[in-house]
Amino acid sequence: MRRLPAFVLALLASTALHAAELRLELPGGTRQWDTAALLAHREAQPIEIPADVAYKRAMHYRAVPLASLLDGVQPGDHLQLVAKDGFAAELSAAPLLARSGARAWLAIEDPAAPWPPLGAGKPSAGPFYLVWSDPQLADIGSEQWPFQVVTIRCLDAVAQRFPALTPATDAAPAVQAGFAQFQKNCLACHRLNGAGDAQFGPDLNLPHNPTEYFAADFLARYIRDPQSLRRWPQGKMPGFSREALSDQQLGELIAYLRHMAGRKVGADQ
Template sequence: MRNALFALLFCLTPLHAAELTLELPGGTRTLDTAALLSHPKAQDVTIPDDVSYKKTMRYRAVPVAVLLEGVKPDEHLQAVALDGFAAELPAAPLLNHKGARAWLAIEDPARPWPALAKGKPSAGPFYLVWTDPKAARIGPEQWPFQVARIRHLPSVAERFPALLPAADTSAEVRAGFVQFQKNCLACHRLNGAGDAQFGPDLNIPYNPTEYLAGDFLPRYIRDPQSLRRWPQGKMPGFSKEAISDEELGQLIGYLRHMAGRKVAP
């Protein structure tokens, strides 16, 4: 669902003019492509099974942790792409120096990356990638590309109380809320709450648990095109590596719970 806008932005945004804005506790600063490529911590990293390119990729990249001055592990960040895609990211994994480690890949104008697909731009100018992502169960929504801004924000629960389950709900539903933030919130709103600009609201006017009965909803999440073949459909499938069967059950439990907590946007 991001394709058309990607193509327009690709035409309008020359690689040499790319800038990354960091809105952090110590203030706001902007770094351009040249500054990041020449950063003293920049190095070449190899990413097997790159989430966006579906193959091994090699990038010039800077550890994300060195860019996040003043950010603490228990805090929250959001990576915003050129088209408005907004990935909600707990700070702790981004600050890791071992295990699953986050890198900001920088597209060099002299060596542009390949297009993501025919008729699409590349993942540049900046792309958040991970080495050893399985060590921290890093999901596909935690690999935002065409990143323009990384900002320090209050938690999702603080910013969007309309997303909260009832205070006395089960541990499974609360765990489902965590899965919703990780896997859904970058593309979808719920009760009109969220910063996403892509997918439909998942509660207003109807929650998917209200119109996808039986096992159709988990099947749809695993492989959307298996139930609704649509050439323009952009929702990715979520494998068991991205979200386990137990976690998928928690997510659906949260959605079912929220069907009874509709709040008009």
């Protein structure tokens, strides 16, 4: 029996060690894609992302148009992308299915050519990373670039799954708009009233809402630049620039949080 050369065995062992699987739970059924299958996908191609959100520079990837993986998903559906660390991005399906304008791509980390770490002592953005070409064409925010993705699932909309997050039906338009900003920019990391799927950041209403302990304009300043108020090397919350969250949108988000301070649910849990 012919034996494989040692370097081939080492390469196979390395590939097996670092290969990853992506789980898709969609209307068309549940499927597992592994790294090799995605790298060999018929629509996989090299792409350049000029302003990558995670790496903050131009990056090149081998990627698959995410739309090609979303069997049975319709534009009106809602998807959740879950990362290894508990980050859970909530996204409407319509922009993910688009084949022109802002386009969603699933970047695939090749074990033979791993991506750089995200920082000193940190892993890479792999094994799978949702990246966008021309994101400005659809107002795609930084929280809509989840990395280290392990699961993509089709779910009911946030308001249906988590009634404890919803403002009162007669809430002001700014509050309703702020709820949309909360879903887009905050829900991937935080829960509120114990509701949400994220396992990353603290609850934003229990036991206290940030509008209850941040005075004057300090909450707005904290959202813009967390390290400017709390110098904490281990802090993971990103700042939201005016390009990512306009002053009007920031005001709407704070209006929602202030409104929800009066709608606490499960405070005794």
